[in-house]
Amino acid sequence: MRTTNSTAVHASGLVKRYEGRNVGVEAVRGVDLTVEAGEVFGFLGPNGAGKSTTVKMLTTLLSITSGSAQVAGVDVAGDPDEVRRRIGVALQEAGLDPRQTGRELLVLQARLFGLSPEDASSRTEELLALVELEDAADRRIKGYSGGMKRRLDLASALVHEPEVLFLDEPTTGLDPASRLTVWEEVRRINARGTTVFLTTQYLEEADRLCDRLAIIDDGRIVREGTPEELKADLRERQGLASEPSLDDVFLDATGRTRGRVEGDVQEVMA
Amino acid sequence: MSQAWLLGQRALREGWRTPDALFPTVFIPLFFLVVNVGQVAKIFPSSSTEFLHGQGYGAFQMPNSLLLAASFGTAALFLVEDIEGGYFDKLRAAPVSRTAIVLGRLIAELVKGVLIATALVALGLIFGISVASGPLGFVLLIGLTALWSVVFVGFMQLIALKTRSAAATNSAGLVFFPLLFLTPNFVPRDLLTRPMEIASTLNPVTYVMEALRSLLLEDLEWGTILPGFAVVAVLGALMLFLNVRMIRNYD
Numbered sequence: 417m418r419t420t421n422s423t424a425v426h427a428s429g430l431v432k433r434y435e436g437r438n439v440g441v442e443a444v445r446g447v448d449l450t451v452e453a454g455e456v457f458g459f460l461g462p463n464g465a466g467k468s469t470t471v472k473m474l475t476t477l478l479s480i481t482s483g484s485a486q487v488a489g490v491d492v493a494g495d496p497d498e499v500r501r502r503i504g505v506a507l508q509e510a511g512l513d514p515r516q517t518g519r520e521l522l523v524l525q526a527r528l529f530g531l532s533p534e535d536a537s538s539r540t541e542e543l544l545a546l547v548e549l550e551d552a553a554d555r556r557i558k559g560y561s562g563g564m565k566r567r568l569d570l571a572s573a574l575v576h577e578p579e580v581l582f583l584d585e586p587t588t589g590l591d592p593a594s595r596l597t598v599w600e601e602v603r604r605i606n607a608r609g610t611t612v613f614l615t616t617q618y619l620e621e622a623d624r625l626c627d628r629l630a631i632i633d634d635g636r637i638v639r640e641g642t643p644e645e646l647k648a649d650l651r652e653r654q655g656l657a658s659e660p661s662l663d664d665v666f667l668d669a670t671g672r673t674r675g676r677v678e679g680d681v682q683e684v685m686a
Numbered sequence: 687m688s689q690a691w692l693l694g695q696r697a698l699r700e701g702w703r704t705p706d707a708l709f710p711t712v713f714i715p716l717f718f719l720v721v722n723v724g725q726v727a728k729i730f731p732s733s734s735t736e737f738l739h740g741q742g743y744g745a746f747q748m749p750n751s752l753l754l755a756a757s758f759g760t761a762a763l764f765l766v767e768d769i770e771g772g773y774f775d776k777l778r779a780a781p782v783s784r785t786a787i788v789l790g791r792l793i794a795e796l797v798k799g800v801l802i803a804t805a806l807v808a809l810g811l812i813f814g815i816s817v818a819s820g821p822l823g824f825v826l827l828i829g830l831t832a833l834w835s836v837v838f839v840g841f842m843q844l845i846a847l848k849t850r851s852a853a854a855t856n857s858a859g860l861v862f863f864p865l866l867f868l869t870p871n872f873v874p875r876d877l878l879t880r881p882m883e884i885a886s887t888l889n890p891v892t893y894v895m896e897a898l899r900s901l902l903l904e905d906l907e908w909g910t911i912l913p914g915f916a917v918v919a920v921l922g923a924l925m926l927f928l929n930v931r932m933i934r935n936y937d
Contacts, residue, residue, distance in 0.1 A: 512771065516700075528782050
């Protein structure tokens with residue numbers, strides 16, 4: 417089944433259930449999502465909410481228990497190889513081979529996507545320039561900093577100019593400067609026409625980067641809209657005098673309060 | 687096949703850039719060769735021991751060392767690193783044939799197997815061991831050892847894919863030791879006690895060992911050589927099938 421060209425991601429009733437020995441666990445409990453082509457879509461949620469599981473299903477890395485999903489107009493379960501040709505994926509763990517050089521990794525990735533040796537080589541040069549890693553291109557990846565690894569991972573997800581780019585917590589663990597660099601890359605990639613599906617725990621990141629976002633909690637979507645819509649909705653519902661932040665929206669959506677979160681933190685620190 | 691070769695080249699670079707992992711593959715088999723020959727050679731002097739076909743006991747023990755060298759399965763540990771580091775998911779999220787993902791590592795293991803077996807046999811030649819079956823026998827000797835390394839790493843990769851754990855994969859490698867000793871590794875099968883003879887007859891490693899030994903000690907004895915190749919062909923096909931199936935169903 418193909419969706420319209422303007423829809424980059426469409427999920428309907430998406431469920432992921434893990435069967436244990438005695439009891440099954442539903443990590444995702446019926447997610448409905450639509451991401452339009454050209455958007456930067458933010459997917460937020462607390463730890464264990466089902467963000468990464470959803471991304472793994474959409475990127476063919478996990479089987480779908482029930483429901484359906486189309487990415488770039490292609491059914492994920494029905495034609496996973498075609499989906500793989502149309503997407504780029506950078507997961508939480510930068511999926512890199514530490515024993516290769518940055519250049520070797522990009523050339524290999526390009527060749528695996530079917531580029532000729534010459535095209536793979538020229539595409540690698542373009543990408544190294546895009547992520548500003550030309551000087552480190554011939555060094556082994558194990559010597560790269562966290563930020564360099566993340567940028568290389570981004571570049572490797574772009575070798576075939578994907579229609580949809582999935583980024584799973586791309587800035588987790590990065591220092592503020594590296595985080596800003598990744599944000600710039602994401603904006604540049606999106607400006608070239610690639611739809612970006614981004615999961616993050618950082619609300620500032622979502623606020624700065626995303627056209628629209630959804631908040632998932634306990635395996636279910638609990639809010640969806642533009643950051644402005646979500647803030648306006650909260651302000652109206654709670655009759656707030658000032659504009660709430662995305663943090664407030666997140667806490668409201670996930671049933672948490674600042675007091676409870678602060679209390680949790682104090683408890684941990686004690 | 688081109689994807690498999692690309693991934694094979696990558697796996698070869700990985701091995702080449704981790705010489706520490708290669709060292710035990712050569713050292714430990716040589717150590718066992720020296721120790722085993724030192725302990726038993728006096729009992730079996732070449733002049734009066736018919737099953738040595740005129741060679742020293744080292745030639746009889748060489749297949750043990752070749753099989754041991756081909757049974758380290760370090761490629762499976764590299765696979766666990768790929769899984770833990772996320773590169774395996776990177777490959778799975780790309781339109782790469784699942785067969786190519788498996789074959790890439792197996793091709794690299796075949797090449798490594800050829801190089802290691804050649805190095806061991808060359809060392810043996812220096813110390814007076816000869817390949818009685820001639821140049822073709824030498825090629826078959828190296829080829830059979832390398833093919834066994836592919837079978838063994840295929841088995842180790844199954845454990846790696848199932849457990850996703852370096853510790854479990856490493857422990858699984860120890861499975862080979864009982865199989866290596868349930869063979870006619872010190873004397874020919876007909877000189878074993880009856881229970882050991884039955885056990886070694888049921889053990890597929892026996893036929894690989896006997897084929898290797900035949901290539902070292904005798905002229906081309908196809909009746910002994912072909913069963914060894916049949917074992918690696920059947921087990922190799924089985925390992926390839928099971929590996930590809932496991933990657934397809936990997937969740």
